[in-house]
Amino acid sequence: MLKNIPFVDLKLQHQPLKAELENSIQEVLERGDFILGQAVEKLESSFPTVCGVKNGVGVGCGTDAIALGLQACGIGAGDEVILPANTFVATLIGVLQAGATPVLVDCNVETALIDLEAAQKAVTSKTKVILPVHLYGQMVSPSELKDFAEANNLIIFEDAAQAHLAEREGYCAGSIGTAAAFSFYPSKNLGSFGDGGMVVTRDSEIAKKIRTLRNYGAPRKYVHEIPGTNSRLDSIQAAILNVKLPYLKDWNSDRNQAAQKYDILLSPMKEKGIIPIKNLSGTGHIYHLYVIRVTDKSPINRDTLKEKLGMAGISTGIHYPIPCHLQPAYQNLGYKQGDFPNSESLSQEILSLPIYPVITEEQIHQVAETISQIIM
Numbered sequence: 001m002l003k004n005i006p007f008v009d010l011k012l013q014h015q016p017l018k019a020e021l022e023n024s025i026q027e028v029l030e031r032g033d034f035i036l037g038q039a040v041e042k043l044e045s046s047f048p049t050v051c052g053v054k055n056g057v058g059v060g061c062g063t064d065a066i067a068l069g070l071q072a073c074g075i076g077a078g079d080e081v082i083l084p085a086n087t088f089v090a091t092l093i094g095v096l097q098a099g100a101t102p103v104l105v106d107c108n109v110e111t112a113l114i115d116l117e118a119a120q121k122a123v124t125s126k127t128k129v130i131l132p133v134h135l136y137g138q139m140v141s142p143s144e145l146k147d148f149a150e151a152n153n154l155i156i157f158e159d160a161a162q163a164h165l166a167e168r169e170g171y172c173a174g175s176i177g178t179a180a181a182f183s184f185y186p187s188k189n190l191g192s193f194g195d196g197g198m199v200v201t202r203d204s205e206i207a208k209k210i211r212t213l214r215n216y217g218a219p220r221k222y223v224h225e226i227p228g229t230n231s232r233l234d235s236i237q238a239a240i241l242n243v244k245l246p247y248l249k250d251w252n253s254d255r256n257q258a259a260q261k262y263d264i265l266l267s268p269m270k271e272k273g274i275i276p277i278k279n280l281s282g283t284g285h286i287y288h289l290y291v292i293r294v295t296d297k298s299p300i301n302r303d304t305l306k307e308k309l310g311m312a313g314i315s316t317g318i319h320y321p322i323p324c325h326l327q328p329a330y331q332n333l334g335y336k337q338g339d340f341p342n343s344e345s346l347s348q349e350i351l352s353l354p355i356y357p358v359i360t361e362e363q364i365h366q367v368a369e370t371i372s373q374i375i376m
């Protein structure tokens, strides 16, 4: 009897850490430092260090990390920020929250990452930032990004929400540019038990400004020097993340190995139109998601494959079914169907298969075998 396969399995992943997690939470309860306590300080020191930069500022979520991070970089009204159309809508929301003007561009259809040639065409005299999204856990090429930013005199602000400890060309996600945003949403490769996020940056002045922005704009209690907000990483969430961080490297490597198995098992299905999103970063890809394209060569479309996998007890996802420029809430930005053909076709083709550190070889075989049977 085949067992159901979940899309992610956080319960199983957390089981061996139960005692450590409970202790760490208990320590916060005993100290009572729930807001900006010791656990937050510890994570603000350790997480940026593993990313290869000096400063980290814990905030309420990844969206706020983008918004406050951009603001602290001096980005706001009148400044254009170039970002990909095929990302989670939070990237766009972060730019809008900062008060800047988002300029969407298309992606490469094989990697699903921002197309820097398209980005070049979108540069104007108002462009201040290139905001790459390291989608699915694969980094956008650091060397290409640096060349692009230098040629156009732009800041690089990374959306690394899906890329904790991803690597490419010797760079770790979060260390390419001026600053980077991470999310600790529970299902992320490093996830808390609620919302959380962090901005990492080499620049101590930017870090200082985010500390003020996240705390009502007050560097000292009741002295509000700049208009700010309330967006702080909870001590309890930080305590959980402090326990999980030492395991992250191994978890990422387990995900990468699972992806390699999928690659091998799915490769004979290429003629049937099943094509995994291209990995150009080898073991540096941390596979937050393992995404295949169900192209028009396939005998069935993506939605039918998803439905049939569901009937076979295999949960899948779509990241993302509607590109940012076609989201109803953002029609005022003036984009329309046809503006970003690669993002639009990917939104119809992509399917995310189950992947998590504790996924077994049998489960991967079961997923691949079931796909193979469905498309026969």
Ligand SMILES: Cc1ncc(COP(=O)(O)O)c(C=O)c1O
Pocket: 061, 062, 063, 064, 087, 088, 090, 091, 133, 159, 161, 162, 182, 183, 184, 185, 195, 196, 197
């Ligand atoms: C690419 C990307 N950017 C930004 C975010 C926003 O993070 P959060 O949900 O923590 O606000 C997420 C995650 O949800 C994401 O996947």
